Amino acid sequence: MQQSVVERIKTSCTVVNVNKDAFHFLTDEQKELVESRQVTVAFKKGEIIAKQGTFTTHMLVLSEGLAKVYYEEDNKTLILRIAAPGSLIGLTSLPQNNNVFQYTASAYINTTVKLIELEIIKKLALENGRFALALIDILCEISIQKNGRFFCLSHRQSYGKLADIILCLAGNIFKKSDFEFALSRKELAELSGMSTESVIRTLKHFQEDGLIKITGKHFEVIDPEGLQKICQLG
């Protein structure tokens, strides 16, 4: 299958974290243990999957849907990433002294997650080096992605931030240049760290410049290279 243009575009701050499958390194016996103990839970759009500050007994594996992972403080929120199928939530609570969720996760759309006890994860990491190394890999990936997003939100200005988010959505979530967009303007604003009004004005600008086309909820990226250029300029 050929990659579309939007998928090939590299953005500095992908908000979506691509997760590898660590479980694939488990032995059949270990896989069975995980499967025998795991529980699947479905969340409706808008529901909170995990709340920052509550005790983490289980790690979550997002199996279907899309979740917003965000950090909360003083009534302000910072979206850390969008969790897509395969993403792990709650891995950072593995250390004994951080056994609460370090962020909140809520469902953008209807979402199902599998719950696996952290104690089992810890046990498996201890006895299976390849699995442990895979977890390390995932944590490294998340760290690298976060650096890019951090840079983008703190060093670019509105045009660059929004262009980046649009490319991320097209290239990493929907994986095509046109898509029905489920998120509100307010949520787009939250993602790009700007006000709703600024998002609207900037989107309008992008349309006038022929970079994107919006018809109701339908988004189309017309000039990905142009958007990428805006990302880089600031």
Place this chain on the structure above:
Amino acid sequence: MQQSVVERIKTSCTVVNVNKDAFHFLTDEQKELVESRQVTVAFKKGEIIAKQGTFTTHMLVLSEGLAKVYYEEDNKTLILRIAAPGSLIGLTSLPQNNNVFQYTASAYINTTVKLIELEIIKKLALENGRFALALIDILCEISIQKNGRFFCLSHRQSYGKLADIILCLAGNIFKKSDFEFALSRKELAELSGMSTESVIRTLKHFQEDGLIKITGKHFEVIDPEGLQKICQLG
């Protein structure tokens, strides 16, 4: 030993990453392997210890000094953290497909680092679960700290950002309320993500309000609680 007031103050965005000693979980034999193969290198103030984009063959353990760890893009820099003794640099390059440094590290002051081959780290993580788990712990800590810093730099305004950095320096690096400050105003600005001029003006404000006292290169935190309040307000 009693903790000083500045050490007890919690800030949202500690720029210093407190690292645990993962090597302590190694067997005597494994420790010997590490020690027999490790090399120690000294860097002078200002020198580059590791450059973003170059191939990572070794992980670095900072043993003495202080280093600035920063992300570079388009001639702009974003300081990710200050590496203090015990900090690991280059751990995020462990995954096969990210085998280049993901950030640059340079010496704030004269600094020595130990170099350990990544291959050895990988081998040890594979055969020693407790060591692997300790690495996971460290990555989680870094991740959590980065969330706080990310939030601080993107959601607070200048007063809050600078107050936070001052509390971090006092509480986490110098571990006392008064210290000789080696960093220039420009570097303080870089750390808090603002312009040099704004840093100067804000410091002046803090002095006038009796929060801190500066005499030449000598810094003294007079009212840590007051600074903390400023952090929280924004």
Place this chain on the structure above:
DNA sequence: TCCGAAAGTTGATACATATCAACTTTTTCA
């Protein structure tokens, strides 16, 4: 020790973007 460069400081100005307010369109659900 003195000169030039770097660091530090101050005030004036510019600018990006948030905020506010008024309004329109769309959606929701009783």
Place this chain on the structure above:
DNA sequence: TGAAAAAGTTGATATGTATCAACTTTCGGA
């Protein structure tokens, strides 16, 4: 189906902070 609520849009205004320019102080090296 119609009324209320939510989402989207637009223009005017406010504000925080960067930028620029001029200047002073400090520091390093010939």
